[in-house]
Amino acid sequence: MMKAARLHRIGEKLRIDHVPIxxxxxxxVLIKISATxxxxxxxxxxxxxxxxxxxxxxxxxxxxxxxxxxxxxxRDVAKGERVCVHYVLSCGECxxxxxxxxxxxxxxxxxxxxxxxxxxxxVKVPARNVLKLPDAMPFEQGSLLGCAVSTAFHALRxxxxxIGDTVLIYGVGGVGIHAVQLASEIxxxxxxxxIDKLDEKLELARKLGADDVxxxxxxxxxxxxxxxxxxxxxxxxxEFIGQKITIQTAIECLGKxxxxxxxxxxxxxxxVSPYKTIIGKEIExxxxxxxxxxxxxxxxxxxxxxxxxxxxxxxHRLPLEDVNTGFEIxxxxxxxxLRVVLVQ
Numbered sequence: 001m002m003k004a005a006r007l008h009r010i011g012e013k014l015r016i017d018h019v020p021i022x023x024x025x026x027x028x029v030l031i032k033i034s035a036t037x038x039x040x041x042x043x044x045x046x047x048x049x050x051x052x053x054x055x056x057x058x059x060x061x062x063x064x065x066x067x068x069x070x071x072x073x074x075r076d077v078a079k080g081e082r083v084c085v086h087y088v089l090s091c092g093e094c095x096x097x098x099x100x101x102x103x104x105x106x107x108x109x110x111x112x113x114x115x116x117x118x119x120x121x122x123v124k125v126p127a128r129n130v131l132k133l134p135d136a137m138p139f140e141q142g143s144l145l146g147c148a149v150s151t152a153f154h155a156l157r158x159x160x161x162x163i164g165d166t167v168l169i170y171g172v173g174g175v176g177i178h179a180v181q182l183a184s185e186i187x188x189x190x191x192x193x194x195i196d197k198l199d200e201k202l203e204l205a206r207k208l209g210a211d212d213v214x215x216x217x218x219x220x221x222x223x224x225x226x227x228x229x230x231x232x233x234x235x236x237x238x239e240f241i242g243q244k245i246t247i248q249t250a251i252e253c254l255g256k257x258x259x260x261x262x263x264x265x266x267x268x269x270x271x272v273s274p275y276k277t278i279i280g281k282e283i284e285x286x287x288x289x290x291x292x293x294x295x296x297x298x299x300x301x302x303x304x305x306x307x308x309x310x311x312x313x314x315x316h317r318l319p320l321e322d323v324n325t326g327f328e329i330x331x332x333x334x335x336x337x338l339r340v341v342l343v344q
Contacts, residue, residue, distance in 0.1 A: 004120035005323040006056040010048040013324045014059065014119065022116070022124035029077050029127045030069035031085070034139035036118040037062030038326045038340040039147050039174065041265065045113055046327065049267050053114035060342075061087040061111055063118030064133060064142035074127040083130040084142040084300075085118070086293040087111040092128075103154075103290040110290075118143075119323055121344065131296055134304045140317070140341050141310040144178075145299050147291075148313065148339055151263065152179035152238075153299055154291035156187055159236045159261045164190035166229055170221075170250045171240035171264060172196045172205045174339040177313065179238055184209025185307060189236075193228060195221050200336045204312060216249075225253045234258060242266030251277055251285075259284045316340040 002021045005014040024030050042059050044050045052059075064084040070077055077083070089109040090102035097105050111117045111125060133142040152175050161167060167189040169179045176194075183189040194205035197217035206213055214224045225233055233255030239247055242264025251272065254260050260283065277283060302308045315338045318326050326340040 002121040058116035060118035150291035168234035176240035
């Protein structure tokens with residue numbers, strides 16, 4: 001048996017249950033979890049903003065640990081290897097999978113939403129969904145590659161950031177803070193602007209590569225971006241909050257011919273004036289959903305080479321039994337959280 005933090009009813013706290021350790025199939029591996037990040041998406045699933053496939057379910061999709069069992073058909077993963085997990089379960093056969101876009105798979109499922117995830121002592125996943133971690137990379141940081149870092153990386157790739165672009169990061173929480181560093185260090189943006197309402201997060205954003213920061217609670221974000229860019233506004237905007245007002249404000253911060261990537265998930269619809277925004281300024285509104293396994297592999301190399309620093313990413317560490325405390329920290333912004341990680 002093992003402990004697992006499971007959602008039994010939408011809107012309620014997770015329960016620590018004792019459940020059987022998963023039995024693996026021929027193509028699966030069993031991972032002893034060492035670290036699992038708590039993502040805002042987990043809050044959405046608990047609160048019913050995104051529908052889970054079953055109840056009860058073990059949430060958690062950012063995870064890293066050690067392989068303890070391998071299925072009979074597994075050849076490229078061995079017991080004892082340190083791994084992180086790509087949470088996208090794809091068929092490998094549809095047109096999207098064959099074109100390298102498994103996040104759009106026709107039979108898409110997600111670990112921690114559609115099948116049991118990483119808020120547990122063990123998790124079963126297909127062997128093809130694991131990536132090996134360097135020995136020097138802490139499990140806590142390795143877990144973040146499963147979403148907090150890879151989602152930001154995917155969003156920047158979707159934005160087609162070019163050298164010299166002015167990139168605006170709207171919301172520098174657990175995902176946005178990595179977008180700041182990646183835009184500056186990996187994508188060679190000409191100028192990186194970070195917007196948030198907390199000065200502490202903006203100070204860290206500046207430390208990690210933001211050239212200018214804007215406190216949206218103390219000033220008009222659009223006017224400040226106009227001032228910073230001398231009226232040109234941003235070439236690329238990435239919105240990581242998902243609230244109606246922040247999305248609409250982010251669109252206003254986008255300059256002519258610009259590209260906005262929408263990442264943040266919220267319950268509200270938005271209204272867009274086609275001529276004043278999309279047509280009149282010839283802008284692009286782009287969606288970014290999840291990430292690709294190939295992007296996680298690139299990030300592992302970048303972290304291993306010292307080109308990405310994840311040492312500032314984790315602000316809270318808690319045991320599995322305190323998962324609901326972690327949810328409260330994230331939902332209420334206690335202690336200005338970036339990432340809350342459950343460690344075992």
